[in-house]
Amino acid sequence: MSDDVNRQLVLRARPSGIVTDDCFELVERPVAAPVDGQVLVRSLWLSFEPAQRGWLNDVRTYVPPVAIGEVMRSWGVGQVIASAHPDFRPGQFVHGTLQWQTHALIDLSVETNPPTELAAIPPEVHDPMLMLSIAGVTGMTAYFGMRYIGQPVEGDTVVVTAAAGATGSVAGQVARNLGAARVIGTAGAKAKQDWVRQVAGFDDCVDHYDDKVRRRLRELAPDGYDVAFDNVGGSLLDAVLFNIASRGRIVLCGSISTGYRPERPEVGLHYYQLLTTRSARMEGFVLYDFEARFAEARRTLLDWYDAGTVHVEHDILADLPNAPQGLRRLFDGGNLGKQILHVADPV
């Protein structure tokens, strides 16, 4: 791959359900030298988030959708090649809105929606790739949701759905670090369930495709769950509601089972009435609610990571043309831990 050519994946057609490769076209464009405050960044690792699927729908949510003909929006970690901006220098590791492309020419002075972002990797983040997992959006989402919405206390029983996923795996380990007595996960494949128990250190993990999942969760915690951290939604969230303890807290983090598609989810919640008789609550959040605490989250998570009390898995796929597959893997249960695309090696 030459540094003279920028390979990009541009959106050609909106997916109606599953993201397919032919929704995107690989195009090659010349790499331009940065001028007037621009920074040229080589993409090293790109990050996949369920929210990206939502950006492909022709629906305006908290941000506008990706336009047809536009390079697919994505967070990533890269290395500065050349800089005409005083804050950045060649060789420096950065993270920001690199998009699905090998080279990002970033201009922080241009107003865009969502905003164009680029920042140096903070010095305490000793491995730049951690910026996409434990020290970034994924880890912080798990931390804030569990700590400040779920609020587990010493002795609590906790359940995390999609516990082999990037956020779920961290959320369960955060609960453990905060004193939870029992942490139960749900996951799809047998190998993931084993990983959740053996590597992430959960007390147990149930198969979330098991149609007896409601009963299995009950068997593992007959007195119910004090905290539930849900990444799945739909019928699995109903099974969680059925098993919530008195005064329980359900953290709504994601809803991967409903595919982030614009239709109303076909599966509605039926057991919400149990929130009343059990004096329980169900609460959502977005990461930016906690912007004032980002430094606290990063420091705490890295301390736990260094101490070995939070284990992080990176599931690394190679080569830019595989990016649609990377996104797809979040929804078909393919990934274990944080799904990342390796684009290039650091120099």
Add this chain to the structure above:
Amino acid sequence: MSDDVNRQLVLRARPSGIVTDDCFELVERPVAAPVDGQVLVRSLWLSFEPAQRGWLNDVRTYVPPVAIGEVMRSWGVGQVIASAHPDFRPGQFVHGTLQWQTHALIDLSVETNPPTELAAIPPEVHDPMLMLSIAGVTGMTAYFGMRYIGQPVEGDTVVVTAAAGATGSVAGQVARNLGAARVIGTAGAKAKQDWVRQVAGFDDCVDHYDDKVRRRLRELAPDGYDVAFDNVGGSLLDAVLFNIASRGRIVLCGSISTGYRPERPEVGLHYYQLLTTRSARMEGFVLYDFEARFAEARRTLLDWYDAGTVHVEHDILADLPNAPQGLRRLFDGGNLGKQILHVADPV
């Protein structure tokens, strides 16, 4: 009616849906004189609560169901006829588990589940009937749910479903007393909507049977509702979820639309995912969570009632045999305000 005869409504058959008169049989039994700590109470007014419908199902929830052959369970206000208990004297006004009968022979020393309860009307409650509305379970439920779960603050926009009901009407007025800027209700019949606006003083009231209710609620509060107090559940709760503001709080108080029947409600919630993007929460409670604050609630509500900032409506039906109808009215939208059955006049 002679004081020698106790007329009772005993459960003969469990209703499958709507409560019908023939589920109960009117029986007459001799009235016994109280001995050894017993108290004989004449029922004056009986109270109807949605929870009573749940007690007719053969399902154990937080209390066992009413057994076949048992007198229907009910709270009421009465007057002591004769007492063999040091705390009670003839003529005194009391409230407690009087049940659907004209005379209750109450023995506080016998352990029952749910517990048998009897207490004097507190001196600050100048009208004994208020013990069944503003100063009792109904008013306190509205107060605690709105004040401590909904937590409206100065300037908030609030919506209350079933706003012409006993709890909803008070909940909206509590929000107003706490500083809410706009209070919107939902109600069924036109006359009820008018009452909610004109008497209970809500800013507006929409028809909750209108299939455009979601849009109507949006028109009345384009920026969404900061607090929602829901007594209805089902598709109306979905319309509320659709219109919840960022950081909004949905108080789950009741679910009258689902009829408190044992089947899973047919209508599931679809818009719960909006709790995530809007950083909102949905929370239930039961009255006894707030037992330590009962005196505060009663004092505050009576102060507002006396000051005219909380209006209370009593919807009074006559004669014991009409009790099944009283309960039915809660579910068919018949009642306006607190549904009460008048059994006898005080002496």
